[in-house]
Amino acid sequence: MNRFFLATLAALPLLATACQPRYDGVDLTLVNNPPVPPYIDDTQIEIPLGIAAVVEVEPLSSTRFNYYTDDPLELRSRDPDVLRVEATENPRQFVLIGVGVGETCVDIEVLHEDRGCIPATVTQ
């Protein structure tokens, strides 16, 4: 009895993990219609200088448990002098703005965990 209880207790964290989403990348969708179209996907961001692109970011899960819409999601530019990232009222939407020609990377953080970065280029 005591052994069964201990085994159940040990399995609880595994069970809890199994019921959570497992990060499997992000899906980026352009929301606005900038005068010069940017190129945006989950592997590359290319924005002309002076263009602001509003993107909807959806974290993807490889399990049947998806992320909740209020799960914390952050996008951060490593070089705001090249590409700025601004939050909107919608926690899943961000504004990417090309402010200086160059290259940088956009870090993605889901549920307070670093999930890598998307290379970004701001073109003339």
Place this chain on the structure above:
Amino acid sequence: MRTYILPLMLVTLPACGESYDHDPAPKYGELGVGAFLYRCPSTGDPFCAGGAGTASSFPEAFARGARITLEYTWQDDEDHYNDPLPQLESPAASLLRSDGGRFIALVAGYAPVLAVTGNSQVVDLVHLWIREVDRVTAIDPGDAAPAPLQSLTLAEGATVELQALALDVDGVRLGGVLEQSWTSADPAVLAIVAGGDAGLVHLQAVGVGATTLTLVQGARSLVLPVTVEIAADDTGDSDASSGATAGSSGTDASTGMSSSTSASSSTDATGDPGGSSGDTTGDTTTGGAL
């Protein structure tokens, strides 16, 4: 009792309708939350004729170097209608310098303007198209569809207002307030009454003769030939403001005469040998951008 309801409704309806009046010529934000308004804090902007607080149309493009004043308004958005208005910011200060709702266009190209709430969230945005000034022209600010003036013919004593208008290489009218100056080569013929350092200049034909009016905006300039003639009704007791004649009342591109040019100073078609009576074949061909 029922008879009172109908008149009451009729009285109430217009009052309700008034609250739905929108500012003229807004440019709706790309997130659809509200609209950006092009304000007219001073005279001298070709999009701000009539001295209205808001331009009659939102410029398609702005001149590089121009000062631009914008405001933002919610548009029937129940989520925000009672919220404080967002601040307008330029995220790319190297392209568009911002100071509150005022901006200076620094670089040709596109520049975004963000509407940002007090908690630093973007609620809306718009892109401004900034273009290099290719040439400057002078237009009649009272003309609904003004054509660039090629010359000016006035009756002695007449007064006239001219508006500077910057165009890009494609002929697009550029908005924004630019630093510009007007000078008369011969103030004894044509005097600058007011606005010599602004886009809107107030002129008076003070003496008979010929001279030139020069408009300078940065490296661009326009030299406008001006002829001041004896007023047609100058019989001793003429009304100074009624004797002006237009440079041309018809359009003839081959001669450089322009339509309704100085007509704001009133015209006297009869007895005007060189002005509005149809003499469009001769003189005035030297005006234009340099």
